[in-house]
Amino acid sequence: MPAPKRPHVYLVDDDADVRTAVSLLLKTEDFRVTTFADAGSVLAAVDETTPGCLLLDVRLPDMDGLTLHRHLKARSVAMPVIFITGHGDIPMAVRAVNEGALDFLEKPFHDDALIDGVRQALALDAEQRAGAAEMAEVEERLASLTPRERQVLEALLDGQPNKLIARALDVSVRTVEIHRGHLMQKMGAKSASHLARLALACADYRDRLVPG
């Protein structure tokens, strides 16, 4: 099934009545809702590119909701998850939230709690996706740098002035300035500090962040 472009609420519950009722409620707020009766069909239907959020019942016929969440995370599905449960089990709620669930709602829930939760989850998903898109672009630009430009970037991130970089690379200061101009342009950086911020957000350079 091709992932829908627009974010959906993925509702997973074994009870058909609950599925119909809750999706009707969500549709009154114009959410798009897709329902599943068991964990297996969810795993078959969503991947990391699917936008939206998950409403997961803790008790499912084939595996419990927490296990399903773990399986999803293992497949890099990072959609926010709200658990819904028929029996308020506090230890399980704590475990679910510790494992990264956004919220834990006890059935029967208040419409406002559900709708606010879903809205918050979708906003979070959108934000995460936007952040991830930006990150992907920076990574792409970083990959377009020549080896020499990378060396200059790394030296800059270490805080070395052009003169020292030139000496270290055994080139003229002028050459360093040319590399620096190219790499600023390729990275789309407006200033040295912007360049540093972009680079340090990437996985390759994250460890260069000096505490304090």
Next chain:
Amino acid sequence: MSTAPLLPLIRPRPRAEASASRVWLAGRSAMLIALYYGVGLWGFVFTPDAYGIPLVWPATGVGLTFVYLYGYRLLPALGIAVSLVTWQFTSTMMPLAEALGIIVATLAGVALGAHGLRRFRFSPGFERLRDVWLLLVIGGLAASGTAAAAGAWGVAASMETLSLGDTWWLCWMADLMGLMLVAPVLLAWLGADLTRHVEQNHAKAAALGFSLVAIAGVVYAGDLPIGVAMPLSYAIFPLVMLAALRCPVQVTTALTMVAGTIALSGTGWGMGPFAELGLDVSLLSLNAQLALLVLTALVLSALRGEREAAEARARQHLDELARAGRLSTLGELSAGLAHELNQPLCALASYAQASKRLLERGRTEELKEALGQLNASAHRAAETVRQIRAFAAEGHDPEFSSIALPDLLKPVIDLLGPELRRNHVQMEVSLPDPPPHIRVAPVQMEQVLVNLLRNAMEATADRAGGQICLSVLREGAQLRLSVTDNGPGIPENRLPGIFDPFATWKSGGLGLGLSISRSLVEAHGGHMVARNREEGGAEFQFTLPMEDSHART
């Protein structure tokens, strides 16, 4: 309740109460004096010339019974009775001081005996063996011993025909025999609750009484040769034993008293097999026989009482266990039940909330549909509640009824259905054709089936292709019900004690389910076994008698 009891509800004035109590005390006192005097009169018949003392003395037993039952406020009446008897029969040969000594010692002995009986919580119904021993030991040692000592001292002092020790011994024997003759019957009739006995068969009691009087009459008042009369005197034993096993203790003790009275009276007046030996020897050997008769009766009564009490306790225990098991099964089910109930509630709430929003937005067509779905959800929820109630229905006083097998199984399958589906376990049911009727307590049988099927389901729950099977086979006059699963089976080391209470190896269970199930099946006249199947998985089998052959015991 009729209209009459309005008056008795009004509390009587204290004055009336006190005067009623005085009347009561006077009545009991008069009764005590009359009885004491009467048996004293009777007892003096058994006074061999050689000793000058009666060899049967039931008067002390009468005194002990009254003071034990009605308290020390009867001691004055007892004092009067003892004085009367002492004055009438011994005044000619005993100085006043010694007579007073006898009276005081008798009162002290009786008071001591009554105190001992109360102190050790003697119960006059003779439903426990300890009541028999208490009467013999406390009544015999404290009351009879003291009273006999007083009598012996008085008699020996005035007559000097026997040593003090011998006199005491004879007096004590007489007292003890008298006590065994009258105390049990008085205690049972005046102190024990006749209605507590289950079986009240007046015809049987009357027949026993008649046979006993006839035999005793023939033996002790007839003209039989001693070679016939002596062995025939033992015919009273089986009658009394039968009474002890079948009749209330009141009947048994009355029979022993009647038999004893006839035997003693006959012998005292020189009739019957014992009379030929001479009064002193005959009475002692008759006393021995009668003592054994009374002891047999009381011990058998007490043993029966203890057995009945144990049975009642066992029944109560079984009921409690069954109830506890129901609760624990409910507890185990409660997680499932919470889910079963919260699902429709969640749907209901969501439909209602959606309806409100649709109404606010004026989307009436969708609103109509949502309300229809809400209604359907509510009905489904009601059905779930009905099923839970049917299951949890009080099983305290199980009622047996004749039920067709499918009707018995339906609520069980309905109850487990959602859980089976949720656990992806297939259930197969095979019944004989035509389906038989059985006579069972349906609530209890449902519990047995739910226990076994849930166990089977849990054994297969997290396995692919989980399958459980309930099959019923007609096997002669009984049905064989079998619950099998294709799970991992029962660990071999668990198999021998699997029906013991608390023998669980699962988490979250109390381990009562199987124990209760087997008890319930056994209460239905069947039996239950567990085994591992060769092809894998566990099997629980139990039998139930079919209706036509079922007899409740």
